[in-house]
Amino acid sequence: MNRAKKIVIIGGVAAGASSAARLRRLDETAHILILERGEYVSYANCGLPYHIGGVIPDRNELIVTKPEKFSSWFNIEVRTSSEVVSIDRINRRVLVRNQENEYFEHYDKLVIATGARAFTPKTEGDDSGKIRHLWTMSDMDAILEDLNGKSSQATIIGGGFIGLETAENLRRKGIKVNIIQRSGHVLPVFDEEMAIPLTAELKNMGVNVILGRVVKKYEDAEGGIIAVLDNGEKIFSNIVISSTGIKPNSELAIEAGIECSKDGFIKVDNHMKTSDDNIYAAGDVVEIDEPIFKSRTHIPLAGPANKQGRIVADNIAGIESTYKGTYGASVIKLGRLTAASVGMTEKRLKSAGKKYKKIYTHPSSSASYYPGAARMDIKFMFSDDGTIYGAQIIGEKGVDKRIDTIAQAMFNGLKADMLGELELSYAPPFSSAKDPINYVGYVASNVLSGMSTPVYADEIPDGAIILDVREPAEAATAKIPNSINIPLGQLRARLGEIDKTRLIVASCQVGLRGYLAERILKQNGFNAANLSGGYLTWKALNAKL
Secondary structure, three states: OOOOOEEEEEOOOOHHHHHHHHHHHHOOOOEEEEEOOOOOOEEOHHHHHHHHOOOOOOHHHHEEEOHHHHHHHHOOEEEOOOEEEEEEOOOOEEEEEOOOOEEEEEOOEEEEOOOEEEOOOOOEOOOOOOEEOOOOHHHHHHHHHHHOOOOOEEEEEOOOHHHHHHHHHHHHOOOEEEEEEOOOOOOOOOOHHHHHHHHHHHHHOOOEEEEOOOEEEEEEEOOEEEEEEOOOOEEEEOEEEEOOOEEEOOHHHHHOOOOEOOOOOEEOOOOOEOOOOOEEEOOOOEEEEEOOOOEEEOOOOHHHHHHHHHHHHHHHOOOOOOOOOOOOOEEEEEOOEEEEEEEOOHHHHHHOOOOOEEEEEOOEOOOOOOOOOOEEEEEEEEOOOOEEEEEEEEEOOOHHHHHHHHHHHHHOOOEHHHHHHOOOOOOOOOOOOOOHHHHHHHHHHHHHHOOOOEEOOOOOOOOOEEEEOOOHHHHHHOOOOOOEEOOHHHOHHHHHHOOOOOOEEEEOOOOHHHHHHHHHHHOOOOOEEEEOOHHHHHHHHOOOO
């Protein structure tokens, strides 16, 4: 009788737990063991900020699956508070340390799902007990203990997903909040001009946002701690929550001689196999394919981690399964706004030296005549052949489903102009007959075909005439400096007023009337272009917050 295969999984949460559960569904005979150094084998770390804010009042709701359930439902053995301290690849065993002793555990196949940890660059004075992270259940518990009647002001270092979610939820508790962000804008998966509404929303919520600054040192103070910034400014708070990045928990793999990237992420193939044929890895600890430019990246998101864990299980069970990479689709709620992105930012495209096209649109979340319709701001980037590079969307409604549509188009290899051909559900409360994603496709098609030439608010050519085709009342309220106003309805009759020797950049509120004007001008012998996104995009790029 053949011995049952033994699979040891280091780490639970997303990748490890999903791998174990899938393995059991595929192989009832395998001996599956999860070794988790923490207290919890599977919990929703994405929900931690929302328990702090009271949105999720019951702490136990964050615990997805307990060891007893793994045992009764899946016949999977779970050992919490059991840390793997080394991997012996030659003898196929791991050294485990618990509260009582150390022992060896043999494996036929090993899965490394050790995840990542919060990382903060070393800063003078950061050994204070008043500086926290928010990455684990114990981190959350420590923050709640600090806030329990003892804290009225908090400083968050870093304006990424966790930092922004934590800021919102601390404000729900009445805590005064400072955010200190190294770059010139919050949420680095957005480009600067697209992140401006997020900063405005934070300020509306009462958050003090400090951009373009770093903490040089911390100083102890009575009842709290002082963050001293690089410009000498001093920020007092009772607690500091550092949210500046992550570092992979890959020390086990590195010490065992498993191939890792220069940043310490475990290298895996598309079967999630490491450089050792008997060892797989998944989740935040791995480096994976970036499909747009066929490069490598790491993206610490729960969705990819769960999918990778499932693929690991398939391959261990003998089912060939491949991971096709990740486009980094992500979404965040911040106050009244939803912000979502997928793929490359313009900043990344520029740093990689890639040629690209971009468009801005400002469609309505639903039929404009339906009560409650809200504007969305969309930035969309693509190549000369229509390959979709990335998108960013911000608004109050309908943002998530639009970014998901673009993400699926990217996954399935659709070109930018093909977005106009998608059949998407429509009813006035949810969309327009021309869905915002269809409209993005139409605009992209016009650009790709040469029907429209986009000009951008931060790159208006010298000597160009900016032709504002909005109604006089609109232009009187706010306009681009030095622009001339000829309403669209009067344009054909007033073409003689326009200098044919200069580039004419048509501009309206969001870009539609500008495009119509561009087509009129081009067909009458003018050198014309359209200001992408119109006045609204120009205003965002020139906003002073």
